[in-house]
Amino acid sequence: MSVFERIDKLSSFHGLSVEEYQALIEERSEEAAAELASRAVSARKAIYGNAVYVRGLIEISNYCRNDCFYCGIRRSNRACERYRLTPEEILSCAKEGFRLGYRTFVLQGGEDAWFTDEILCQLIRQIKESCPDAAVTLSMGERDRESYQRLFDAGADRYLLRHETAVRRHYEKLHPPEMSFSHRMQCLRELREIGYQVGAGFMVGSPFQTSAHLAEDLKFIEEFHPDMCGIGPFVPHHETPFAGFPAGTVELTCYLLSIIRLIYPPVLLPATTALGTIDPKGRQKGILAGANVLMPNLSPLRVRKQYELYDGKICTGEESAQCRNCLEKQMETIGYSIVTERGDIKYG
Ligand code: 5AD
Numbered sequence: 001m002s003v004f005e006r007i008d009k010l011s012s013f014h015g016l017s018v019e020e021y022q023a024l025i026e027e028r029s030e031e032a033a034a035e036l037a038s039r040a041v042s043a044r045k046a047i048y049g050n051a052v053y054v055r056g057l058i059e060i061s062n063y064c065r066n067d068c069f070y071c072g073i074r075r076s077n078r079a080c081e082r083y084r085l086t087p088e089e090i091l092s093c094a095k096e097g098f099r100l101g102y103r104t105f106v107l108q109g110g111e112d113a114w115f116t117d118e119i120l121c122q123l124i125r126q127i128k129e130s131c132p133d134a135a136v137t138l139s140m141g142e143r144d145r146e147s148y149q150r151l152f153d154a155g156a157d158r159y160l161l162r163h164e165t166a167v168r169r170h171y172e173k174l175h176p177p178e179m180s181f182s183h184r185m186q187c188l189r190e191l192r193e194i195g196y197q198v199g200a201g202f203m204v205g206s207p208f209q210t211s212a213h214l215a216e217d218l219k220f221i222e223e224f225h226p227d228m229c230g231i232g233p234f235v236p237h238h239e240t241p242f243a244g245f246p247a248g249t250v251e252l253t254c255y256l257l258s259i260i261r262l263i264y265p266p267v268l269l270p271a272t273t274a275l276g277t278i279d280p281k282g283r284q285k286g287i288l289a290g291a292n293v294l295m296p297n298l299s300p301l302r303v304r305k306q307y308e309l310y311d312g313k314i315c316t317g318e319e320s321a322q323c324r325n326c327l328e329k330q331m332e333t334i335g336y337s338i339v340t341e342r343g344d345i346k347y348g
């Protein structure tokens with residue numbers, strides 16, 4: 001089968017086998033990428049038109065009990081200056097975002113035990129009261145099922161937990177032994193059972209990743225069909241064990257964005273900050289490859305540089321309002337427009 005036959009099969013919404021996904025990745029060419037992107041854009045347009053959804057990202061804490069080898073806020077990084085926003089500060093970021101038109105807030109942070117269920121539940125209720133009709137997304141790592149349930153009952157709508165890689169052996173090369181692939185996958189299943197809209201995702205070009213691993217990631221997306229899928233290039237951070245590894249590429253990230261759009265057309269797919277970091281046009285390229293979500297930063301300026309998962313992260317010097325305007329312009333130049341809606345998944 002040629003690459004183009006595989007693209008045909010994919011666009012008629014037939015999944016591919018793992019071997020076929022691998023071949024689709026390995027045999028890619030500029031022509032194949034253009035063909036995939038054009039089909040991905042049509043599939044997205046049929047459901048979402050030219051709308052791009054925005055999520056206001058609030059980076060609530062960079063304390064983390066984990067020690068992932070790729071991440072700049074891992075606990076072993078002594079050079080990382082730690083901060084934690086107070087619930088009042090978080091609420092005021094959300095209110096500011098609400099005034100700017102955001103209808104989804106993502107509370108993201110390291111796994112910081114200070115944020116107990118009690119504190120988070122109260123915060124979620126306050127955000128929901130002050131920002132009527134807004135969705136609350138959490139991205140705070142692995143917690144136990146009871147905790148996920150309490151946060152859901154308090155009003156949280158969505159949860160982002162990237163699986164990072166669908167291959168256990170690869171997961172073990174990216175994480176210290178105390179972190180468990182099975183537990184990560186179990187969390188994703190529990191979140192889904194509880195009723196969250198769930199986001200999975202992985203890095204492109206992470207150390208030791210092969211096209212066979214990526215093919216497994218695609219199979220996982222096909223089978224689990226997460227509501228959201230966060231994929232962005234791996235970008236090295238100088239204070240981590242992976243400092244010396246090369247970054248992932250825009251080209252492969254965009255190629256995978258197109259494939260994921262075709263595997264599951266309704267998926268909410270962000271053009272990530274990491275993609276914008278390795279290429280000034282990265283996020284536009286992501287949208288043109290089939291993404292439909294942007295996640296600009298609403299964190300207070302004084303902590304922006306401290307939430308440094310990787311080197312060179314963009315938008316650390318811009319006020320929330322500037323960030324929003326900048327993205328609006330970037331989208332206009334490619335013929336898309338940002339909409340102020342909750343941006344729930346649509347099935348067509
Ligand atoms: N490069 C790119 N993405 C990273 N993440 C963490 N560290 C890096 C890095 N060095 C991603 C992980 C995590 C998400 C919050 O950020 O996939 O799940």
Ligand code: FES
Pocket residue numbers: 296297314315318322323324326327
């Ligand atoms: Fe943040 Fe452009 S999106 S400054």
